[in-house]
Amino acid sequence: MKPEVQRAAEILKRGGLVAFPTETVYGLGADASNANAVARLYVVKGRPTDHPVIVHFDSAERALAWSRDAPREARILAERFWPGPVTLILKRSDKAGDFITGGQDSVGLRVPAHPVAHELLQAFGGGIAAPSANRFGLVSPTTAAHVREDLGGEVDMVLEGGASEIGIESTIVDLSAAKPVLLRPGRISKSDLEEALKSKVEEKEKSSVRHPGGLERHYAPRTPMRLVATHALDKEISAFKATVAVLAFSRPDERVDYWLRMPRDAAGYAKRLYAALRELDSAGCEAILIEAPPDTPEWAAVRDRLSRACNR
Ligand code: TXA
Ligand code: MG
Numbered sequence: 001m002k003p004e005v006q007r008a009a010e011i012l013k014r015g016g017l018v019a020f021p022t023e024t025v026y027g028l029g030a031d032a033s034n035a036n037a038v039a040r041l042y043v044v045k046g047r048p049t050d051h052p053v054i055v056h057f058d059s060a061e062r063a064l065a066w067s068r069d070a071p072r073e074a075r076i077l078a079e080r081f082w083p084g085p086v087t088l089i090l091k092r093s094d095k096a097g098d099f100i101t102g103g104q105d106s107v108g109l110r111v112p113a114h115p116v117a118h119e120l121l122q123a124f125g126g127g128i129a130a131p132s133a134n135r136f137g138l139v140s141p142t143t144a145a146h147v148r149e150d151l152g153g154e155v156d157m158v159l160e161g162g163a164s165e166i167g168i169e170s171t172i173v174d175l176s177a178a179k180p181v182l183l184r185p186g187r188i189s190k191s192d193l194e195e196a197l198k199s200k201v202e203e204k205e206k207s208s209v210r211h212p213g214g215l216e217r218h219y220a221p222r223t224p225m226r227l228v229a230t231h232a233l234d235k236e237i238s239a240f241k242a243t244v245a246v247l248a249f250s251r252p253d254e255r256v257d258y259w260l261r262m263p264r265d266a267a268g269y270a271k272r273l274y275a276a277l278r279e280l281d282s283a284g285c286e287a288i289l290i291e292a293p294p295d296t297p298e299w300a301a302v303r304d305r306l307s308r309a310c311n312r
Contacts, residue, residue: 009123021161025140027130052102058121083113106176167271221281242286
């Protein structure tokens with residue numbers, strides 16, 4: 001085992017905070033059994049304490065021990081997608097304290113696939129509570145450098161693990177009620193879930209459950225952002241007197257100083273999205289115009305993050 005992973009596990013055991021890489025985004029970790037450690041996690045993140053946080057494990061066995069009455073669907077999804085970018089919401093066992101669940105009777109569980117995350121979870125041996133390692137309401141970090149920009153000296157350690165392969169947060173499936181509900185789309189799509197379960201998965205309505213992924217404005221940079229249809233992009237750019245930044249599929253337009261060209265495949269786009277938004281946000285423009293991606297199922301997760309980021 002890498003010595004820095006060993007050190008990170010020891011920091012967690014002492015109640016400290018460790019940011020670590022996962023294949024989706026970087027997480028800000030604390031011992032999920034330690035109320036004081038989790039309390040500090042909420043302070044550093046700037047998150048309201050009634051918002052639940054996902055608990056991470058090195059195996060499905062350990063994860064499911066934090067649930068009770070897990071339905072058949074939980075085993076199927078765990079077997080199919082763990083380790084990987086899926087979070088299951090299940091009724092909690094008494095291992096999951098109120099300080100993790102925001103007082104709800106359910107708990108969010110995930111077994112991440114990133115090798116550094118896995119090694120850390122194995123060395124730690126328990127559940128690590130970890131929201132994305134950004135300040136509440138801002139874009140999730142996909143590199144260790146993003147974490148340091150956001151949280152700087154307030155975490156005890158930041159583990160390096162390269163750029164997150166997937167780049168957007170995990171798919172969240174609620175299995176705590178009668179029927180499976182998709183709470184947050186991600187790389188694993190609604191149809192991937194339906195195929196594994198051989199049944200329909202509902203999408204959440206404007207939610208009754210409290211979860212920040214469900215707040216209308218989330219994952220947002222500070223500069224105002226707007227989604228623009230491909231055919232309207234040229235006109236929108238002309239309409240701007242001040243400097244504008246653009247995130248688009250097409251080649252740069254000479255009139256625009258800050259233009260990032262994005263991949264035409266949804267997975268490649270997702271991987272680059274948050275770093276691109278951070279970069280354009282720091283350009284100090286009046287607005288960020290984003291060429292809207294296609295309205296097809298494989299773009300659902302990206303469109304979800306973009307529409308939240310634009311909603312302010
Ligand atoms: O990919 C990810 O899921 C990353 C990495 C670090 O694992 N984590 C992440 O955590 O995105 P966070 O806290 O930024 O978003 C987790 C979402 C929140 O919207 C939270 O409220 C929701 O999961 N959640 C957690 N437990 C829940 C529960 N019991 N019921 C409903 N929603 C829950
Ligand atoms: Mg988050």
